Amino acid sequence: MRTKYAAGNWKMNMTFEEGQILFSEVTNMVKDEVVNPNVKVVMGVPAPYLSSFSKLINTDKVSIAAQNCYPKASGAYTGEVSVPMLKSAGVEYVIIGHSERREYFNETDQFIAEKVDAILAEGLTPIFCCGETLGQREEGIHFDFVKGQLTNSLFHLDADAVQKVVIAYEPIWAIGTGVTASSEQAQEMHKVLRDHLASKYGQEVADNISILYGGSVKAGNAPELFSQPDIDGGLVGGASLDSRGFTDIAKSF
Numbered sequence: 334m335r336t337k338y339a340a341g342n343w344k345m346n347m348t349f350e351e352g353q354i355l356f357s358e359v360t361n362m363v364k365d366e367v368v369n370p371n372v373k374v375v376m377g378v379p380a381p382y383l384s385s386f387s388k389l390i391n392t393d394k395v396s397i398a399a400q401n402c403y404p405k406a407s408g409a410y411t412g413e414v415s416v417p418m419l420k421s422a423g424v425e426y427v428i429i430g431h432s433e434r435r436e437y438f439n440e441t442d443q444f445i446a447e448k449v450d451a452i453l454a455e456g457l458t459p460i461f462c463c464g465e466t467l468g469q470r471e472e473g474i475h476f477d478f479v480k481g482q483l484t485n486s487l488f489h490l491d492a493d494a495v496q497k498v499v500i501a502y503e504p505i506w507a508i509g510t511g512v513t514a515s516s517e518q519a520q521e522m523h524k525v526l527r528d529h530l531a532s533k534y535g536q537e538v539a540d541n542i543s544i545l546y547g548g549s550v551k552a553g554n555a556p557e558l559f560s561q562p563d564i565d566g567g568l569v570g571g572a573s574l575d576s577r578g579f580t581d582i583a584k585s586f
């Protein structure tokens with residue numbers, strides 16, 4: 334049985350004090366209310382808060398994630414944060430390849446592949462984001478484009494390693510827009526990606542990999558999305574900033 338995820342990505346939101354309240358509320362609600370033992374709640378918080386907030390976790394149903402990392406372990410890389418640093422701060426998951434980082438910080442598939450390796454080398458879990466633009470979907474090249482992102486950033490891994498990656502499919506046109514991919518559209522892409530993984534690693538390996546959907550997920554649409562056979566949860570942006578709504582998403586499986 335694949336692990337099901339409600340993963341929040343706070344992005345660049347919340348002051349320390351606001352975040353502390355939100356993080357505590359979510360951990361307490363999840364501890365009391367999420368009863369499905371196969372559900373993992375992950376909160377991707379701003380880097381300066383990781384060490385402090387990881388100490389607020391009071392249940393093994395919750396883990397903390399970084400929103401980025403640098404692939405080198407240490408050295409003269411001013412301003413960057415390495416995976417060993419994140420690990421020492423209590424981080425278990427690292428979001429990488431988010432479309433915002435690809436767009437605003439020119440991150441390439443190759444650079445993201447280096448991050449995957451660095452994260453796995455420390456025993457942490459990458460949440461690898463992929464997804465197409467509206468233009469690519471309208472051109473009909475969306476399946477090949479997203480499959481290519483997986484090929485370029487993940488297919489150097491062996492079968493054992495690739496099963497440690499969580500994939501998040503996020504159509505760029507659905508991020509922060511209020512426009513959600515229909516459950517049929519999302520399921521269709523997730524199935525294409527799982528088949529792509531199966532073509533390289535075999536069906537058994539592909540069936541072990543959690544594939545999340547991201548893009549305007551809310552408590553209202555999560556149950557339908559998460560009921561699709563190849564959708565194993567959500568990577569949630571805006572709706573993860575509300576403790577009640579995010580906890581309800583985690584209860585949607």
Ligand SMILES: O=C[C@H](O)COP(=O)(O)O
Nearest residue numbers: 342508509548549570571
């Ligand atoms: O990482 C999260 C995604 O970018 C989705 O953001 P959103 O839920 O605000 O659309």
